[in-house]
Structures are given as C-alpha cells and as structure tokens.
Amino acid sequence: MKTKKDKPLYNVKSGQEITGSEALVLSLLEEGVDRIFGYPGGAIMPVYDALYDYLDKIEHILVRHEQGAAHAAESYAKILGKPGVALVTSGPGATNLITGLANAMIDSTAMVCISGQVPSGLLGTDAFQETDVIGITMPVTKWNYQITHPWEIPGVMAKAFYIASTGRPGPVMIDITKDAQFGKLKWHYEKCTKIRSYFPSPKVQPEKIDEAAKLINAAKKPLLIAGQGILISNAQQELETLVTKADIPVTTTLLGLSAFPSDHPLYVGMPGMHGNMAPNIKTNECDLLIAVGMRFDDRITGKLEEYAPQAKIIHFEIDPSEIGKNVPIDVPIIGDAKEALSLLIPKVKKTSHKEWITSFHKEYENEYDKVIRPARHSDQGEIRMDEVVHLISEKSEGKAIVVTDVGQHQMVTARNYRFKTSRSWVTSGGLGTMGFGLPAAVGAKVARPDREVIAFIGDGGFQMTIQELGTIAQSNLPVKIVVLNNSFLGMVRQWQDMFFDKRYSFTELVNPDFITIASGYGIRGRFVSDRKDLESAIDDLIKSKDAFILEVKVMKEQNVFPMVPSGESVSNMRIE
Amino acid sequence: MENLQEYTIKVYSENHIGLLNRLTIIFTRRKINIESLTTSEYHIPGVHSFTIVVNTSESMVKKVVQQIEKLVDVLKAFYYQTDNIIYQEIALYKVPTSALTHTNEIEKLVRQYNARILEVTPDYTALEKTGHKEETQELLEKLKPFGILEFVRSGRVAITKPMKELAVHLQEKEDATNYTNHTNITVE
Ligand SMILES: Cc1ncc(C[n+]2csc(CCOP(=O)(O)OP(=O)(O)O)c2C)c(N)n1
Numbered sequence A: 001m002k003t004k005k006d007k008p009l010y011n012v013k014s015g016q017e018i019t020g021s022e023a024l025v026l027s028l029l030e031e032g033v034d035r036i037f038g039y040p041g042g043a044i045m046p047v048y049d050a051l052y053d054y055l056d057k058i059e060h061i062l063v064r065h066e067q068g069a070a071h072a073a074e075s076y077a078k079i080l081g082k083p084g085v086a087l088v089t090s091g092p093g094a095t096n097l098i099t100g101l102a103n104a105m106i107d108s109t110a111m112v113c114i115s116g117q118v119p120s121g122l123l124g125t126d127a128f129q130e131t132d133v134i135g136i137t138m139p140v141t142k143w144n145y146q147i148t149h150p151w152e153i154p155g156v157m158a159k160a161f162y163i164a165s166t167g168r169p170g171p172v173m174i175d176i177t178k179d180a181q182f183g184k185l186k187w188h189y190e191k192c193t194k195i196r197s198y199f200p201s202p203k204v205q206p207e208k209i210d211e212a213a214k215l216i217n218a219a220k221k222p223l224l225i226a227g228q229g230i231l232i233s234n235a236q237q238e239l240e241t242l243v244t245k246a247d248i249p250v251t252t253t254l255l256g257l258s259a260f261p262s263d264h265p266l267y268v269g270m271p272g273m274h275g276n277m278a279p280n281i282k283t284n285e286c287d288l289l290i291a292v293g294m295r296f297d298d299r300i301t302g303k304l305e306e307y308a309p310q311a312k313i314i315h316f317e318i319d320p321s322e323i324g325k326n327v328p329i330d331v332p333i334i335g336d337a338k339e340a341l342s343l344l345i346p347k348v349k350k351t352s353h354k355e356w357i358t359s360f361h362k363e364y365e366n367e368y369d370k371v372i373r374p375a376r377h378s379d380q381g382e383i384r385m386d387e388v389v390h391l392i393s394e395k396s397e398g399k400a401i402v403v404t405d406v407g408q409h410q411m412v413t414a415r416n417y418r419f420k421t422s423r424s425w426v427t428s429g430g431l432g433t434m435g436f437g438l439p440a441a442v443g444a445k446v447a448r449p450d451r452e453v454i455a456f457i458g459d460g461g462f463q464m465t466i467q468e469l470g471t472i473a474q475s476n477l478p479v480k481i482v483v484l485n486n487s488f489l490g491m492v493r494q495w496q497d498m499f500f501d502k503r504y505s506f507t508e509l510v511n512p513d514f515i516t517i518a519s520g521y522g523i524r525g526r527f528v529s530d531r532k533d534l535e536s537a538i539d540d541l542i543k544s545k546d547a548f549i550l551e552v553k554v555m556k557e558q559n560v561f562p563m564v565p566s567g568e569s570v571s572n573m574r575i576e
Numbered sequence B: 001m002e003n004l005q006e007y008t009i010k011v012y013s014e015n016h017i018g019l020l021n022r023l024t025i026i027f028t029r030r031k032i033n034i035e036s037l038t039t040s041e042y043h044i045p046g047v048h049s050f051t052i053v054v055n056t057s058e059s060m061v062k063k064v065v066q067q068i069e070k071l072v073d074v075l076k077a078f079y080y081q082t083d084n085i086i087y088q089e090i091a092l093y094k095v096p097t098s099a100l101t102h103t104n105e106i107e108k109l110v111r112q113y114n115a116r117i118l119e120v121t122p123d124y125t126a127l128e129k130t131g132h133k134e135e136t137q138e139l140l141e142k143l144k145p146f147g148i149l150e151f152v153r154s155g156r157v158a159i160t161k162p163m164k165e166l167a168v169h170l171q172e173k174e175d176a177t178n179y180t181n182h183t184n185i186t187v188e
Helices: A020-030 A042-054 A066-080 A098-106 A133-140 A150-165 A178-182 A206-218 A228-232 A236-246 A277-283 A337-347 A354-376 A385-395 A408-416 A437-447 A466-474 A490-499 A514-520 A531-543 B019-029 B058-070 B097-102 B105-112 B133-146 B166-175
Strands: A017-019 A035-038 A059-062 A084-088 A111-117 A143-147 A171-177 A184-186 A222-226 A250-252 A288-292 A312-317 A331-334 A401-404 A453-458 A480-485 A524-528 A548-553 B005-014 B034-041 B047-056 B074-081 B085-096 B116-120 B124-131 B150-153 B157-160
Touching: A017 A020, A020 A042, A020 A150, A020 A178, A020 A184, A035 A066, A035 A437, A042 A084, A042 A111, A042 A178, A059 A437, A059 A466, A066 A084, A066 A098, A066 A111, A066 A437, A066 A466, A098 A111, A098 A133, A098 A171, A111 A150, A111 A178, A133 A143, A133 A171, A133 B019, A143 A150, A150 A171, A150 A178, A150 A184, A171 A178, A206 A288, A206 A312, A206 A331, A206 A337, A222 A236, A222 A277, A228 A236, A228 A337, A236 A337, A277 A354, A312 A337, A354 A385, A354 A408, A385 A408, A385 A480, A385 A531, A401 A408, A401 A437, A408 A453, A408 A480, A408 A490, A437 A453, A437 A466, A466 A514, A480 A514, A480 A531, A514 A524, A514 A548, A524 A531, A531 A548, B005 B019, B005 B058, B005 B157, B019 B034, B019 B047, B019 B058, B047 B058, B058 B074, B074 B157, B074 B166, B085 B097, B085 B133, B097 B105, B097 B124, B105 B133, B124 B133, B133 B150
Parallel strands: A035 A059, A035 A084, A084 A111, A111 A171, A143 A171, A222 A250, A222 A288, A288 A312, A312 A331, A401 A453, A453 A480, A480 A548, A524 A548
Antiparallel strands: A017 A184, B005 B047, B005 B074, B034 B047, B085 B124, B085 B150, B085 B157, B116 B124
16 A cells, blocks of 8 residues: 555655564555554564554554444444454454444444464463464454464465455454564565455345336335445445435434434334334335345344234345344345445436325324433433433534444433434444443544544443543543433333332442543543523533533433333334 | 154355354353264365254254355355165174174175274274164164174265265355455445
C-alpha cells in the first residue's frame, strides 16, 4: 500500500532481512491498519517492541482487559466496515479474548486477533502461560493459524485479513510463537486475493433474480426484513431505491438498525421478541417476505411453525448454509446483497401498496397509544428508560453512534432511538454479551472520533467491564455513557416476573456509586433521580467535550413491552 | 423425529493441521456420533479426502455438509446414501495357532469368507478380511469359539458412483465465485 503521494508506507525494502515482529507490524500497515487494541505480556513483547518504532503509523489503544480489546475491535470493525485488530499475550491474554471472538463469530464481524505464544520448542510442555489457543478458539473463529516460523508471517497475515473480511465476515485468530517473532525473514508482502479451498462470495444467479422480481411484481402485501448484511455489503442505497420503487415496507433486525433511516415513510420498525407490533403481526399477514442479509434467528421468528406460513419467502444471503437453516425458502438468492439488489432494481415494477402500508401505520398508532407514549411521556412516578432514550434521541438529532450493553436497556434503546444516519449502531446480538457496551463504545469512538458516541448500559453489565473507564481516561476518548440504573438485572427480573411467579432469585443488585467511580478515573458525570433534572443533565452530557457519565435512577420494576414470549408465534405479542 | 439413516460423507480438503478438529466439532456440536472416519491423501497432490459415516436424518446431514463446506480449508463436501458408493472396511483377526492345528475349521472359514492368512507363528495366526461390516462381523462371530486374541476393523473407505470428477466440481464452484473484497466503505 502506498500513500497518496506514493511515499512508501515504511522504509523497509522488499528482500530486506527483518525480524518476525517487525514483519508482523509491517503486515498490519500493508493491510491498512492504523489503529489496534491490545494488552502486552511476555509472549508478545517482541511485537510490542517493534510497534514502538511505528507509533506514528499505528495508534495502539491500551485496554484494561483483553475482553475489552476484542469488543472494541469488533465495534471498530462494525463502524468502519474493515477488520478490527486486537493484540494480546499468550495464555490468559488469549483466553480473555474468547467471549469477544464468540461474539464476533455469531454477529459476523471481521476481526484479526493476534496472540503471542510460548517458543515453538516448548509447545505442548505446559510451559508458563501456554494454552492451546488454536484448539480453544476453533469453534469461535472463522479461521485460525499458529505461526511458528518468521517467514510464514506475511503470507499468513495476508490470508488472515482476506478471510476475515470477505464473504460472510468473521473473526480470525493468529497465534505466533515467540521464536517466530524474534527470528528473521526476507521481507516481501503480497495481498491475498484468492485461496484454492475458499469460495467467499457466490456470484448472484440471474435466474433467481428473475424469480424474485416475478414474486415482487405479483405481491400485494410485501414486507422486507433488512439485516446486518445490508451494512456489511454497504447496500443501504440499493435497499432504499428498491423499496421506494416497489413501495415495500421495511423492517430492520436488531443488528440491521440504522441500515434504513427511522424517519423514512416506508420504515415500520424492528421485528422480533421486543420489536414493534406492526412488523411482527404483519409477518403473518404478508404474502411475500423478502429477507436480506439476516438469518432468521429464533428471537425474530418465535415459533417456527407459525412464522409466516402464508407467505412466499425470498432470502438474500451470502452464506449458502443459512438458506433453509431455520425457515423454508421459496427463492434463495445467494451472494452479495449489494450486487443482488442492484440486479433486482431494474426488474421490479414501480408500484404502490398504499393500503397495505397504511395498515402498518394503524398498527403503529395502536402500539404508540398503548405502549410507546405512556413509556416515553409519563410525567409522574419513577423515570422510565424510554424517556431517557427518547430525549437523548431528540437532543442528539438521531445522529449519534449508539452503543448498548445487553438487557432491558438494550431493547428500549433499539425501540426508541431514531437513526438518521447509517452505520450508527453497535450492539451484541447473537451472543447477548453483557459487558460489551463500554468497550464497544471505546471501539466506536476510536473509529469515528468526529462523531458523537453514546453508550446505553445497565447497572449490571456496566460492572462487567467497568475497568474500561481507564481506557477512556487514558486515551482521552470523549465517550458519553448513560447508565440506566434499575438496581436489578432487569431483563432476567422481567422473566422472573412473567414466567417464574415473581421469584426474584439473585437479580437484585447492591451497586456502588458509579459517579464516584467515574470521577476516580477523572471522568465527570451527573446523577439524576428526579425527572425535572433529566433534561439539563442530558444537555450536559451532549455538550461535554470530554467523556461524560450520566447515571439515571430508573423505575426498578419496569418491563419491556410489547413482547413475543419465547417459543410463541410472532402474532401473539403481549403488551402487558 | 425424522428417520435416521446411514450416510457416508466425503470431504476433500487441504492437508492442514487442525482441520480434523474443525470437522469433528461440527458433529459434536450437534450431538451426532461419528460411526467411522478415515482420512488419506487423494490422487490430486495436496488434497486430502475424509470418509465419514454417520447415522442421522437427511435434513441434518445436509446441514452438516453445508457447515463442512463452509470451512476455509475444505474444497468440497458431499453426502451419499449407501447405494451411491462402493465401499469396504478391512478387519484383522488374531487367533491362537493351536486352534488351527487342532481342527481344519479355521482353514474352512478362511476359504469360505475369502479371508487371508497374513502371518503364522507358533503362538498366533493373523487373518485379514475385507468387506462390509456385516461380513467381517460374521467372520468374527464364527471365529469366536476358537478364541480371539485381538480384533480390529478399519473405518469405511468409499469411492462414489457418480462420474463427475472433483476437479469439475471445483471449477464450477470457482466460476461461480466473486473473490474480491467487500465494497470498500467510504466514510462520509
Ligand atoms: C455475560 C452474561 N451473563 C449473563 C447474561 C444473562 N442476562 C441477560 S440480560 C441480564 C440482565 C442485565 O442487567 P443490566 O445490565 O442491569 O441491564 P437491564 O436489563 O437492567 O437493562 C442478564 C443477567 C448475559 N446476557 N451475559
């Protein structure tokens, strides 16, 4: 890679003899990496030493726990659409990444994680800080590889980035022994463009596009579900063009939020367990369901046998193994969403489905009256999470990057933040990882220092990775943190309330003073328990040039509604 | 519950460390027991083939094969019902030589079952039979009265009846693939 003025990116020439560690750093530069997240230790010290010579080229963010590095790298990748990189030591450094790898695997995010390893001669001897990283990361990585010779480094790193970022993206783990870091090689780098046994992105079959167009042109009540695949393939524009032309209502999955503007007339909300009523109910009324870049997760489908049995289904998906995995598909379109949608657009007729779309709006009004308005605009009693998110959505004009942790506040945020800009949402979907929020906010802010990053976090999840306040302080990241404190593990308490006779077994939390903890890190903040202070506190949060924490004491026992109880049909949404 | 059936899965892959592990994880995660597994180099240099036998449902074997094919180091995977493959297993039997010298029953069995005598020592005699599991098992039962010192049966090896060659499958797959990166995202 050359810079604009064709100046070389570094001063090492092809063929020059360098150490493995330096080669690793140069490989990162070749792959366009300029920011990484990490934590040093014995087995990765040579790489950290090499990195010290390239501080003007690569910014390294020192996290407080390796799990934080993984989540930050994942969030960074989601915001920028390029692989996030985490660098850790062997043994405990590597095992601390596991949750983050599993999260990125199930949420299809491109990541390259690098761990140091004991010298190759000691492999298998239970050496100090030796763990079988390849074995232990196998089920949670798209690919992994152990480097034991310095000359393997350029080729393997090129492969790692290629695999992580092509096809259905995913995390790649590279384990590199200490002797390979110290050893020498003749430097030469070539990007990977093809692997014999790897078929990343099937070409879209034109016949299938014709079949899909036929169904769309014949449909009276079409509904489109947009997933994260839209964001991964950068097909937001194509999506909008298609649905505007064929007048199709759009619902976005939890991971697909912000792929379609919330204020678009065709936007009908989020489907799924805590989604909006219209897209759930209408799933079982539509005659055509068009799913793009999503995988029919059980939190979306509810009871499979009663999921859209009346509808024909078109599934746009890059990973062939997802076709028919959960839901039978009438027309599978395997390939990249952007390519497929571009081919489809000229084949669909310009039509209008006015009545059908109005029926969504009616359903929304119903939900608004029964659920949304009371939650957003109550003027007495304890503050509700919805009020906070709604106000912040207004005050940030829907333009912030919004990050969440996992639990009730996550669902409330997904329901109440109205996104105006794409690529503005980071949450842990498939794995539901508590502790994801704070480090993900770090990753998002590092990715887009120019944009406002607001993290909504529960009092439970905050304490799982609270140490990343240290990262925020040390790296001067003006992240805005909103702790919605209900003194409960709220989402679990809600299930206990609804399905376990209110037996609140170990879900109540005795919490520390979060504002004091943050101030210990030099982070300013405000605590609000009275509704009349909320607006000014939010103003402080948004106006702050530095990191800021807003802790809101919210209703202790608020349940998130509407809800499709686990295993029930999407038509059976409960509103209380 | 769908009908369980015997399926033979053939996997063609790069010969890379750890691939066997990645393959077996796909089965263990879905609680599918592997009845037998053999692996060897294929006639195309650098390509390895696995023959895996499982009892499962058709819908499950389909999903498993798709998951296998998704592995970065796997070139191609297929599943077959037994009537679409030609297969064998090999069994080795160790019996006391005294049993041979006392009667000619064992020699009869060897002829009848098309087995082979591999080695005779004063202590033991080693026999070999190739065939389907029922056949090698039947011989085992017949030999049991004479005392079995040791017995082992290999996993299944199989070649397939369909004529389309792996190279053709791979070429088709390659032709149907885009190799380039995702559209590079330009941040506004
Ligand atoms: C690491 C992890 N452990 C446990 C859970 C199960 N779990 C899901 S939501 C939840 C409660 C979260 O409580 P809190 O962070 O206070 O957020 P709230 O639901 O109150 O908004 C728990 C324990 C999980 N998702 N992740």
